[in-house]
Amino acid sequence: MIRFDKVSKQYPDGTVAVDELDLVAPSGEITVFVGPSGCGKTTSLRMINRMIEPTGGRILIDDQDVTKVDSAKLRRGIGYVIQHAGLFPHRTIVDNIASVPYLLGTDKKQARALAMELMERVGLDTRFAKRYPAQLSGGQQQRVGVARALAADPPVMLMDEPFSAVDPVVRDQLQEEFLRLQSDLGKTIVFVTHDIDEAIKLGDHVAVLRVGGHLAQLATPAELLSRPVDAFVAGFVGRDRGYRALGFTSAGRLSTHDEPTVSMGDPIPRGSDNGQWILAVDSGAPQGWLSLADLPAGATTVTDDLLYRGGTLATQGGSLRAALDACLSSPSGRGVVVDESGRLLGSVTAREVLDLIEARTPEPSA
Numbered sequence: 001m002i003r004f005d006k007v008s009k010q011y012p013d014g015t016v017a018v019d020e021l022d023l024v025a026p027s028g029e030i031t032v033f034v035g036p037s038g039c040g041k042t043t044s045l046r047m048i049n050r051m052i053e054p055t056g057g058r059i060l061i062d063d064q065d066v067t068k069v070d071s072a073k074l075r076r077g078i079g080y081v082i083q084h085a086g087l088f089p090h091r092t093i094v095d096n097i098a099s100v101p102y103l104l105g106t107d108k109k110q111a112r113a114l115a116m117e118l119m120e121r122v123g124l125d126t127r128f129a130k131r132y133p134a135q136l137s138g139g140q141q142q143r144v145g146v147a148r149a150l151a152a153d154p155p156v157m158l159m160d161e162p163f164s165a166v167d168p169v170v171r172d173q174l175q176e177e178f179l180r181l182q183s184d185l186g187k188t189i190v191f192v193t194h195d196i197d198e199a200i201k202l203g204d205h206v207a208v209l210r211v212g213g214h215l216a217q218l219a220t221p222a223e224l225l226s227r228p229v230d231a232f233v234a235g236f237v238g239r240d241r242g243y244r245a246l247g248f249t250s251a252g253r254l255s256t257h258d259e260p261t262v263s264m265g266d267p268i269p270r271g272s273d274n275g276q277w278i279l280a281v282d283s284g285a286p287q288g289w290l291s292l293a294d295l296p297a298g299a300t301t302v303t304d305d306l307l308y309r310g311g312t313l314a315t316q317g318g319s320l321r322a323a324l325d326a327c328l329s330s331p332s333g334r335g336v337v338v339d340e341s342g343r344l345l346g347s348v349t350a351r352e353v354l355d356l357i358e359a360r361t362p363e364p365s366a
């Protein structure tokens with residue numbers, strides 16, 4: 001557990017970057033610091049590993065005041081990942097990842113073997129081991145940064161905008177992989193971002209800071225969306241709060257309607273009494289909708305190019321948001337529900353999901 005106890009930082013020029021910050025980042029969980037530019041996120045983060053010394057208050061890691069620990073020793077137990085990865089440009093990827101184990105005196109061969117293992121863990125092809133950072137993409141470099149921070153197996157990780165410098169698609173992948181990794185590793189993580197969507201996606205807890213280094217709200221993502229404490233937090237959390245909050249509320253067991261289907265490659269069922277839309281499946285998995293009203297002349301069997309693929313799928317046991325989105329994005333208006341292995345269970349309508357929403361005040365699940 002990391003505890004900020006009335007922590008302040010005033011820079012020599014008089015700027016108060018952080019002002020009596022009180023908060024706890026629980027062990028084994030991700031706490032995200034988010035807020036507008038200049039609100040003191042990075043300063044707060046760097047005070048944890050003493051890259052910046054506080055001018056007031058204390059920071060405790062597992063009840064140990066960080067200022068009472070030798071700073072080199074302290075940092076060995078704290079992984080640190082920054083934007084643009086901060087890799088050593090003249091060292092190969094494997095040597096970058098193994099740099100802390102080398103420092104700690106781990107045998108070279110053993111350190112390299114560990115680095116290769118970590119490469120796999122963060123989703124990097126081990127063929128890249130002998131390359132230099134400049135020979136990797138931005139997203140790959142960030143993965144190296146994460147692997148390097150994990151190399152000493154530190155209980156605590158500090159991450160400062162680690163995914164900000166990559167494009168949105170890569171960023172999304174990195175976030176997903178990071179969450180998977182964390183569910184295995186259970187590190188105590190403090191993560192800084194200016195992006196509220198990233199904070200809500202990754203955080204078990206989200207600390208919204210306002211300029212001057214004041215804590216505006218510390219809450220779970222669901223609480224933040226459904227109960228922002230004031231106009232500043234509400235404004236920062238942004239639009240579509242109600243809809244996004246549904247992402248944290250389980251839809252429970254959806255009771256679905258049987259959806260008549262046609263298999264890929266089968267004859268198109270003419271004169272179906274199923275209305276305009278019929279769902280095409282392949283080995284039980286939904287593939288897309290076929291519109292019987294506007295088939296091209298000469299179409300006889302169900303082929304890929306005839307399908308409307310716009311609809312998202314709701315998984316049984318998933319969130320109300322996923323269920324509603326499946327309905328709203330479906331060209332037929334019928335939201336497709338699948339089981340965990342992606343096989344069709346049936347469909348629901350938006351009206352039915354809205355009834356569920358009304359019946360269930362979307363209380364935060366956490």
Ligand SMILES: Nc1ncnc2c1ncn2[C@@H]1O[C@H](COP(=O)(O)OP(=O)(O)OP(=O)(O)O)[C@@H](O)[C@H]1O
Nearest residue numbers: 011013015017036037038039040041042043044194
């Ligand atoms: N070395 C310094 N000397 C004086 N002021 C500083 C120094 N470093 C940061 N500051 C100021 O402290 C405040 C907080 O800065 P900090 O970098 O912690 O904010 P941040 O929330 O991480 O911002 P951003 O999202 O823009 O990176 C800002 O007003 C900044 O200008």
